[in-house]
Amino acid sequence: MGFEVLLKGNNMLRLLGGLGVALYISLISVAISxxxxxxxxxLMTLKNPVINAFSRVYLEIVRIMPQMVLLFIVYFGATxxxxxxxxxxxxSVIVFSFWGTAEMSDLVRGALxxxxxxxxxxxxxxxxNTVQTYFYVIIPQIIRRLIPLSINLxxxxxxxxxxxxxxxxxxxxxxxxxxxxxxxxxxxNAAFGVFATIFLLYFLAxxxxxxLSKYLEKKWEN
Amino acid sequence: MEEIxxxxxxxxxxxxxxxxxxLSLSVKKGEVVVIVGPSGCGKSTFLxxxxxxxxxxxxxxxxxxxxxxxxxxxLSRTRERIGMVFQSYDLFPHRTxxxxxxxxPIKVKKRKKAEVEEExxxxxDRVGLLSKKDSYPRQLSGGQKQRVAIVRALIMxxxxxLLDEIxxxxxxxxxxxxxxxxxxxxxxxxxxxxxxxEMAFAKAVADRVIFLENGKIVEEGSPEEFFDNPQTDxxxxxxxxxxxxK
Numbered sequence: 255m256g257f258e259v260l261l262k263g264n265n266m267l268r269l270l271g272g273l274g275v276a277l278y279i280s281l282i283s284v285a286i287s288x289x290x291x292x293x294x295x296x297l298m299t300l301k302n303p304v305i306n307a308f309s310r311v312y313l314e315i316v317r318i319m320p321q322m323v324l325l326f327i328v329y330f331g332a333t334x335x336x337x338x339x340x341x342x343x344x345x346s347v348i349v350f351s352f353w354g355t356a357e358m359s360d361l362v363r364g365a366l367x368x369x370x371x372x373x374x375x376x377x378x379x380x381x382x383n384t385v386q387t388y389f390y391v392i393i394p395q396i397i398r399r400l401i402p403l404s405i406n407l408x409x410x411x412x413x414x415x416x417x418x419x420x421x422x423x424x425x426x427x428x429x430x431x432x433x434x435x436x437x438x439x440x441x442x443n444a445a446f447g448v449f450a451t452i453f454l455l456y457f458l459a460x461x462x463x464x465x466l467s468k469y470l471e472k473k474w475e476n
Numbered sequence: 477m478e479e480i481x482x483x484x485x486x487x488x489x490x491x492x493x494x495x496x497x498x499l500s501l502s503v504k505k506g507e508v509v510v511i512v513g514p515s516g517c518g519k520s521t522f523l524x525x526x527x528x529x530x531x532x533x534x535x536x537x538x539x540x541x542x543x544x545x546x547x548x549x550x551l552s553r554t555r556e557r558i559g560m561v562f563q564s565y566d567l568f569p570h571r572t573x574x575x576x577x578x579x580x581p582i583k584v585k586k587r588k589k590a591e592v593e594e595e596x597x598x599x600x601d602r603v604g605l606l607s608k609k610d611s612y613p614r615q616l617s618g619g620q621k622q623r624v625a626i627v628r629a630l631i632m633x634x635x636x637x638l639l640d641e642i643x644x645x646x647x648x649x650x651x652x653x654x655x656x657x658x659x660x661x662x663x664x665x666x667x668x669x670x671x672x673x674e675m676a677f678a679k680a681v682a683d684r685v686i687f688l689e690n691g692k693i694v695e696e697g698s699p700e701e702f703f704d705n706p707q708t709d710x711x712x713x714x715x716x717x718x719x720x721x722k
Binding site: 370383386391394 | 570585
């Protein structure tokens with residue numbers, strides 16, 4: 255079935271290392287996306303025409319552009335045009351954060367505008383000042399809405415990191431290909447075994463996260 | 477009796493539309509004033525001006541000696557002295573009933589948690605909702621939520637309580653349980669300003685009833701005079717819309 259190649263040498267370890275690279279890139283990108291997304295999302299609720307125009311164009315670009323094109327633009331384009339030499343890892347973090355920030359800001363904007371005015375007013379009527387209102391009433395509600403959605407974004411990022419091998423990053427899928435290539439003669443069926451294992455690895459990485467988001471969503475439904 | 481709330485020449489416009497037109501009113505301590513009037517007459521806006529939720533164009537609102545002014549920094553301190561319950565359910569959905577009630581006294585008034593909880597439990601028991609103290613707002617009926625909202629306002633020990641159509645969004649069967657709570661508050665001498673569409677309730681609870689239209693007081697009087705012997709034609713017509721004859 256081709257699973258035996260994984261037992262050769264340190265092949266399984268290399269595969270896990272590849273998964274590590276994928277997780278590393280996606281988690282850093284998610285962290286950046288959450289911070290920038292919250293800032294941009296909050297700015298979007300101010301209804302400033304300049305910010306709104308900017309965010310609309312930005313969100314539309316992210317929606318239309320395949321991530322792979324963005325990766326190529328940043329990795330190959332930036333080097334040529336701007337003369338800066340970005341590493342493949344940095345390029346992918348930039349692209350994934352660019353994408354994640356857009357998604358996150360839209361989620362934050364939705365969560366913020368989904369909170370009824372009466373929540374602000376009844377807090378005010380109880381003598382709370384603006385800081386107390388946000389701290390005790392508004393932000394806890396926003397976090398409850400956002401966490402399940404941002405967890406969902408993490409799993410999508412982990413999946414999409416499979417693209418970064420296109421700019422030469424040796425992540426789990428690339429390691430898998432290398433293993434298959436190296437053992438083409440001795441184990442012609444390696445492709446099935448290796449890719450099935452990679453499937454399982456992605457599943458093991460994403461499923462618990464997705465379960466957590468379902469659990470939190472259920473726990474916090476209002 | 478001591479005057480607790482005084483409104484002098486209050487005017488307010490939404491864009492160019494006048495909502496409140498040179499309105500003056502004085503409320504004594506322990507008095508229950510009920511404000512009635514057609515939709516859009518400015519009743520709710522009037523209540524909201526009293527605790528600074530709306531800006532005022534002209535005039536002033538005085539709570540005791542203190543001026544309620546939305547631009548002043550100490551507005552949230554003034555609001556501690558004025559309780560308000562709204563028409564729509566305004567409980568905090570992420571907190572239990574007990575936490576909803578104790579949040580403001582603990583965080584705003586900096587009172588001790590144990591002492592606040594003890595008082596909250598007493599108040600919840602009084603409105604018949606002690607068993608719900610650890611529930612979340614979504615698990616309560618509309619009438620139960622409004623009773624909690626009243627308790628949440630009461631625990632701040634407000635000098636004046638504003639009730640803005642608190643039964644308007646309720647199923648008819650739940651109106652009673654909420655209004656009974658308000659009646660018992662009136663009996664113990666709470667100062668309240670109540671906006672309502674429940675005329676029978678207004679008659680039972682009020683010391684004074686005010687008919688508001690186009691941001692002006694058209695008529696006011698004791699509930700007996702007001703309902704049984706209205707003076708203006710406008711009020712007569714308004715009251716007729718609540719009675720049915722075959």
